[in-house]
Amino acid sequence: MNLYLIIIGYKTGGVAPIIEPDMPVATLERFVDPLPQAMVLTSIVIGLGVLSLMVAMCIRLYEKHGTFDMSVISKLRG
Amino acid sequence: MIGMTLIVKTITDFVVGFIIVFGVYIVLYGHLTPGGGFAGGVIIACAFILAMLAHGKDVAFSKLPEKAAHIIDSGGALAFLLIGWFGVTVGAFFMNAFGRGEVFRLLSSGMILPLNIAIAFKVSSSLFLVFSALAIFRRRSFRAMIEDELA
């Protein structure tokens, strides 16, 4: 997923997108698009949040059922 | 003996301080070099987590008590919002209210630096709390919980 986003912003032979006052236009055109990188960073942070919540729930579920077997943990019908 | 073996403890003592300084460096120079509030915050949190892994929870909590971590956690987020509100004084939410400064110096980007610091506080303490909550989770029987409630 994150790789996909990075690929969108990639440019062959690109340079870091830092703008300096007297910069030739040719350099500006070779900038790697920074926005997908920001998106990836955000999605990583969100993923971290979801993951920690998931682990917490897993621990609590294990506490209740004594197993991680999903066929045992099936009180609900869906 | 609480914690891990002597080797781990000693080496941890050596590196924890360095890791924290490195994390702070990543935070403060986030607008000049790769990094920033989140990455630096994670590094700082890792230092405390390392201390907790090596020495057990008591040592880690003596450096960063749980309540303090909670306060920093919420306070960092609030600080982020408040800094954002400074922008309103010059026109818009999150508008750069501070001076820009010189390019490539430490104090050169106005609002980004304080925002990074706020994020770092928030991230480091909350990651530490998440880790400690998951690591110190003890299975308690329902009866023990009720007895605690009654006591």
Place this chain on the structure above:
Amino acid sequence: MDTLKRRLLDFVIYFVLWLLLTWSFDWQGVVVGAVLAMVFALALSGLLPKGAERLFSPVRWFWAIIHLISLLFWIVMANFDVLYRVLHPNLPIRPGIVKIKTTLKSDEAKAFLANSITLTPGTLTIDIIDDWLYVHWINVHENLEDAEAITKDIAGRFEVTLRRVFD
């Protein structure tokens, strides 16, 4: 007085570390570094190992370099040894765990001894309990009773220099 000295020491260490990290002697960076080092020295007291003043002894640094060189030498030697054992058709290994006594005093020295032993191929420190090191060894000596020889073979090479660095 003692704590003050310690705080000062911590401050200097953190500050030097900061300067090494940033490697810019712009006044803003230096001032921020100084303030941070002060905060760390006050707030995170005791995070650094005790006896940090040993950092300022040039003799110890000299011995540390000697230790590094000897460690590198022994690592190369042990590499050839293990290479020989691996390539030999008979696979002449006698893996086992031996318990050796170290004469080093400080925790840092013990930890570095253990790490040096681990870094050397063929030997691996499992644990330290008091003065005893438990080492897994790829080719344990035939005469197991000769504890002194074993100790000398594994730890003796490093103890000489490490004692001068840390103790």
Place this chain on the structure above:
Amino acid sequence: MNPLPLYVAIPLGAAFLIPLLGLWWKKSGETLAPLFTLILGIMAVLQVGRPAAVYHMGGWPPPWGIALVSDGLSTLLLIAINLVGFLCVLFSIKYMQRYTGLTKYYSLFMLMVAGMNGVVVSGDLFNLYVFLEVASIASYALVAFGVGAEELEAGFKYLILGSVASVMLLFGIGTVYAVTGSLNMADVAREIATQFGGQMNPGLLLAGAFFLMGFGLKAALVPFHAWLPDAHPSAPAPISAMLSGVVIKSLGIYAICRVFFNVYGIAAGGAGSVIFANAMIAFALLSIVIGGILAIGQWDYKRLLAYSSIGQIGYVMLGIGVGARVLATGGQISIAGLAILGGLFHMFNHVAFKSLLFLSSGAIQHATGTRDMKQLGGLREKMPITAFTTNMAALSIAGVPPFSGFWSKLVILVATVKAGYTAIAIVAIVFAFVTLAYYIKVQREILYGTVSKLVEKAREVPALMYVPLILLAIACVGFGLLYPVIGVHILEPARDALMNGAEYIQLVLG
């Protein structure tokens, strides 16, 4: 000053202030949360009648900066979210007393409100995604708040399916960005309109499919509905009310409307638009049919309500889908407008009566300790107020004439017939009667009949709990009777915002 960032900033600030103060002051959540949601609700109501507005975050004009946009549709959702949020918090004060960790509860609640407000005012696809995640993560945690075996399992299921939806959305957003080179919704819309002449290229079609699946999962349309019947009953009652009342609408329906009408420009027609409109109608019909059929057989009161939510969301989606299809195929604009108006009106009504039903189910559970319909009965005598409000909501949702649900369903059906989809309309009418059937079942099993053993000990819930119920019941009737006022000031601006996709571009980019 333009108050748009406040809709995000106030609940977000409250979400962090509550646990901070909660360290010393145990009642911080119960005091601050109603206060802040009330402020937000008043702000949202005052928003009515104002012209659409754009706020440039950090002073950067779009498409470079992040823009917050409020038009008719946003205002409609803002009112729903914040007023229902206020009533649910009010209800929670007494209801949540038997839970521990209340500051965390209120903090998560405010976080959820912040996320939903953010989704609704965001003018940027990626920001929409971020706020959607904020609201979703908070709701995962809230569903599992009871930390019983069932709650955890439902929360876990919701979390997994929600993460799948998030990945789909991120793929869709990435693809849109790759194709158009922008994330600002108005800028994307302009790119699509100018670059492709309103036609969809394969990349956009793929992204659209991802959006429909991702938002459809959040909205619990039928092929993606599996999490809802577990998550809604397991959550504490105020959270069920929030989830069913506003979360699935602001994260699902609103986002679908915004993306397909304003960004993809479904109204402009073209090859791709018809496909999406057809998909919307298909999902809607499936939701109506399956939600209705499954609801009949339920004996768990809250589970019945959850399935009914799926069915009613189907009606909302039907109105919007029919409107989209009429617009895409170049039919009469007035019919499309009628269909979309019906969909939005039904959504607005559903906010009122489904929140009311879930809150009253919470009241019943609070008083009797069960939600098994077989063990209930004769509540009318023991809990007159709760029974009365439940009755009002049930009659309204079932579409009995003077109530609001009747009018909105009628508008949807009339528009569907006028658009020429008589068969679809017949199915919808049949399942409107099915809705009536299972709410009659609710009335018979819970409100009337012999007084069961559990109900005998039941007493009317405290005032803090029944005041929100009464307010919502008044809304159920009022929306039907006050349609001229609500329609002109709230619903028609929302409809216009959807119908005239090009105006959105004008508004944001200036």
